[in-house]
Amino acid sequence: MNLYALVLGLITLTLLAVSLGRLGKVKTKADYLVAGRSLPAVVLVFTLLSSWIGSGSLLGGAENAYRHGFSALWQAGGGWAGLLLIYFIAPRARKFAQYTIPDLLETRYNQAARVLGVIAILLTYTAITSYQFIGGGDILHLIFPDVISPIFGRYILAAFVILFTAIAGMASVAYMDLFIGLLATVTMCLALPVLIHHGGGWHVIHAALPASHFQVFGDFSFIQCLELFLPTCLLLLGNQSMYQKFFSARSEKDARNAVVGWIVGTVILESVIVALAVTGSALFPTGEVHDRPREILAYIGLHGFEPAPVTTIVLGSSGAVQSVTHLATVGVSTQSLFLFQLLGALLMGAIFAKIISTANNWLFSPATNLVNDIFVRYLRPDASNKQILIVSRLMVVLLGLWSLFQSLGTESVLKKALYAYTIYSAALTPVILSAFFWRRATASAAVASIATGTIVTVCWDFLKPHLPAMLAERDAIFPALVASLLCLAVVSLFTRPPSDRQLKPFGEA
Template structure:
């Protein structure tokens, strides 16, 4: 236990030291927000990997593997397909010389689309950051449990949140990108070691089959036929939409040395993400045959890594390495999803509508203060999640809001010349409003006094209940984009992005 704590402490000290060192080199907004546009393809691969593979993978997908078994290996398909399409976007995005996704929207569609984009991005990203706080707290709480440093979950979350905020505000993307490379390497190595160790501990396929049978989990050895078609859509479409329009990925493209490097890094990322995501799910699947307590399934990889600490020296080293990997993944994802909305608010609200002549020193200072403010908001969201499962469930659709509202208009801005301002505005509003209305439909009928009739209707049981908000939201968003663009075209003009090409 002491060894694992020492490894974690060393990791935090290295991160903090690097952040302080890089902070001294920050001179302007370009340095802080897009790393001086200096990142090489290999650094881009590392930072994009560590950014994407976060709590959604290490807790979400791993937890799903504990719940459904081998079939969870299907889950990475959505994100991998999204990255394949990103290879056609990366170089084009880098050539724009922008800082944020809403800047691209403003360049093509105008200020209303920009501000709607800012709203959707900030809402979704605050929810994502709050998850990282809770996950970071869970790791600290688990590691320190039973030691002289044992602390409550609440205190652990506060410590995780404080570290993430301080680290992010120190040096922005410069420190984040280079530590992401280290996190990515550690992540890959630890997972590659963990899988065969877990396989041996589980007794191979026959041992797992016996264990699952004793737990009455007969489907855990099946790959196909576990999820229905509508479940596959619900599981695969949200990550596909998010990664295709994820402002974190676009910020990395903006930080690349050139367009060629951005495209090259994205091609490599396809294979790296596929390998790491499959390893995470495979480790969780095998580990689930070793853990019988359902309450620990939500944190299956944390649970199994912690159990290694109680074995011999090599197992202790692997457990410490896995826990360091998990906390590294959480920190990498959280700081990225905290930095992007801060940069977005500065560029698309403050510098555009409040103070167009702000000097570089003031911009960097305000960016850091914004990170603190947004970090506090995300912490408030995380405490609300902890107190109310209902609020937690409702807040999840913020994830869909971004994918349904931003991704269609963003891709259209890059590739569809007929996309118009009115089409974009209608699309963003449709993506946001349909997500909210679909998720709140039961409550709406309750207020109307018709909840019972709604719950007994064929629409509820055959369409609404099995379908998440993402499908109707993306349909409405794309339909509005196409229809309004065709019926209300923009006057012929060249955007600044087109003129720069």
């Protein structure tokens, strides 16, 4: 256990050193919010990868894979489909070169769209940040079960994230992600074959699980697969954190090249995460992790690389037959045992670091909205860089505390993730994509679309008891998305087209 504590301590100190190392380079609003628009492609790849793959994949996706097998990849597949489309959006986003998505909404539509966009982003991003705190708290509890409860662990994780995010803004987030992305990718790709070998080989893993774990749809219906696929795809297409990274790119070429690396890294890493969880479901079908399957990856890091238990039949002193269970250390060198334990500790550390990284990204992004889209836009347009930096850090602290409060009332990470994804998917992604690709979309339609998508998603659980059974058993994504798209299309066709001035920044005039 001391090894696990040591690895987590070293990772935390490294992240703090990276943040402090960027602090002296933050002088202006652009430095804090978009890293001075200086990020090269290699840094962009890992900060995009780290911001996307967090507790939604490491906890929610892994929980899904533990219960249902490889059909859990429908959730990840939505992201992959979105990434293919993003390849064509990235250069346009960098050319636009603002600070936030509400900047884009006001430029293309109007001020009302900006304000409603801020509300939708705050609801989505603080919800996503909240379950990063849950994941970090679970890991700390697993490592220190007698000292740190899961709830206390959430407080500790929140303190780490708020501190790291507030220090140096986007530059801090991006360069921390470079370290975290490398650590997580290498560690997980090494851990999977070792774990499969440790479990007796893939044929043993396969035989231990139901056949449905290895089928395309598994025990899901096609509609349930779409309910996993669509929110993930649409969140990725409109993700403000992603656009903010593109705004931070050194050039349009760097933005597009980064997407290629992001696609490759995401497909590999999310497939490995699901495979690890499926392997874990064969190795640990019962016990604590069966009741809390979102912890399966961390549980693997803690127990999956220990010597396998072996049962030996012996005669007791009275002549009765007894079974004795011990760890199979015969033929395994002390050095090999240490390497196995180190790999487990690094896996645990990589998951912990990824959660911190994702929380940093999703907490930093809405803080920039409150600063850039409310404080500077409406309250203090003449604010100095020093005042903006102070308010930015204050917003990080306040939103971090709000996210922590939300985490205390959340039980299912997967359910919380799909709720957050749906708000953004229905409220913002349609109007964001229309800004780049549909010149007929109007300001009134965008306002109606954002408001409708947000309201339907937030109120869906309250409406379910009053709806027909066929609708009540569905998640919010289909009704919210259909309502949002109808508002966008119908209102656009019945209102005045946008001006050339509105279209010009998006290359459409």
